[in-house]
Amino acid sequence: MGAGDEGGEDVMAMAGSAADELYTLRDSFFPADILEKDSKLKSLADSALQILDAVPEAKRTSPLQRASFEYLRGKILDVFPVYRKEAEDHLSKAVKLNPSLSDAWLCLGNCIWKKGDLASARNCFSLGLSKAPNKKILCQLSMLERKLAQGNGHTLQLKTFDSISKILRTKLKVWKKAFGLPKERSPWMLRMEILGVNCLGNACLTSFFVNGVPDYNRLFQSIKAYQNAEKDENMTHCPDLYFNCATANKYLQNYQRALTGFEAAALKDPGLNAFEEVRKIVNVLDKIEDAMKVQFRKKNKDPPSSLFAEVSKSSSQGRATIKTLAEGQNKSVALTGRVLHFLKHDDAPPLYYIVCDSEQNCFVLSIYGLHSNALKEGDWVTLLEPYHQSVDFSWKNKHYGFSSIRVDFMGQLLVNGKAPSAHLAVQSMIQAQHKPS
Structure with missing residues (x-):
């Protein structure tokens, strides 16, 4: 391998590291002024794209090389909270050039989710999982299923309960199987396991109301999962974790814990609606x-x-x-x-x-x-x-x-001495945070 080849690979690796740094900022930096975060993301994204553009043309010729290049460009462009068609176009090219690139399927699913096409986003996640096991995709798929379970409005239709319940039972089994086995784990694997435990908590929280009847055992399971996720120092910077755990405590009427959790989430990310939950x-x-x-x-x-x-x-x-x-x-x-x-x-x-x-x-x-x-x-x-x-x-x-x-x-x-009529007010009360990431 020549020096030029090594240089091209080094630049691609640098672009990958820049993209990772960009997403770390997105997931851990929550200033009071949202414009400050947008400004930093744009600056880092521009720098990452400049590094990516420095990859020699010779390292973008083969389908696999081009797929990696398109994936990184789409991933960088998709770091922002709003949908960008340019990001979807690059990510679509990546999965066409290399259908086995599961991380590209993950990013494409997240991008399409922002557009509001939840069915297509789920299809992307499912295709990514069909190529190779991917715990990041499982995390997103779990959250997407919760979003789908909420329906299009504030009220779930009774006819959807059976299908939603089956989905959630399947997801719970997947999470317990994926994250319940004691094995030797690298730091990266531990990180992904903690993220998965958080999603297990979210799935349990969703299933609390999925049959129209509250299942408090699910709430206890969700809180336990969130507490396990908190063991990872990186997750202490995750406002969604605090928000979701507070939501579970709210339904259990552990008011003090709920208030403390919502306030912690609000302080970590003012963009959340957590202070409104405290007010309510x-x-x-x-x-x-x-x-x-x-x-x-x-x-x-x-x-x-x-x-x-x-x-x-x-x-x-x-x-x-x-x-x-x-x-x-x-x-x-x-x-x-x-x-x-x-x-x-x-x-x-x-x-x-x-x-x-x-x-x-x-x-x-x-x-x-x-x-x-x-x-x-x-x-x-x-x-x-x-x-x-x-x-x-x-x-x-x-x-x-x-x-x-x-x-x-x-x-x-x-x-008045009689069983009440079946006036079920089945509502989508799940307020756990479930945004594409």
Whole structure:
């Protein structure tokens, strides 16, 4: 091999390193002013293209050489958050010249995803995986499937549940198989494994609502996966990780952890909508506190009703009050209460109600999967095997403290002594970050 050949290969390697540096900046630099990031990306991209253009013409002649050249040019051009047709054209040439170049399929899928053609993006990822195992592609495919699971609007159609559920079950198996085996790993492999664990968490988070019924085991699995991903120092700079973990904690009503996570995500990347998530949670908590204070002042004005005893007879389980419940699931008991107030708020479900028990102690009832008109103020509810949480924490010098019962599925709820009608409000509440990268 001559000196010229070696020089050409060196320049190509330098261009590859410049492209990698460009993407490192994209994934780790989150200034308060987004224009500052755009400016740095443009400067580094221009430099990387100059290096690439210095590759000798003699090193761009064979199909494989040309494919690598087109791939790097398309990858550099695609670093920006908006779709660029020029990037797609170069990446398309790369995969035509070398269909086995899985990284080019990955970049092409990401590029087309930005255009909004999700089906074609998924096809690119699938074709890339058919050429060779690629954990980066698996990461993106997992996130794309989550995006597809959300549908085109805010509400998922019931007819899509079976197909979406099958997709997610398949993806979960893939992730567990790919990242659950203890093997000797290089630093690069460890990095990709951590990224995959993050995506496993995202897949679990998606499946929380995919059947129209919340599956809290999936939330616990997602949080565990996110915590494993946090073990990698590089991931501590990933705002999406904090955002997604906070989302899981939000649905588990671990309010303090959710607030801390969203705030951390917002500080790492002001471009995220994380501060808005903090505002929504605080707004709900403030409304709960205000409503509880109002009901406390009215406590002695409404004497206990004999209907409590009558409604309680409809359950064969032991009677309980909010004060007798243990933390977590309370087996073989039922709590009867009267709905005092429906809490209107601007956040995603659950629905929140203020309820009082037979001793006139108030608590918060949260329910997923029910239309707001299915349960009205004045209704009597019987909560079977209630899941109890004591909320007690301070945030920004304000203290929040109240008892909460969560209804996980409709079989735990009786309204006026009867099972509620099937008013499932199946919504796409998955707010995990899922952008092409």
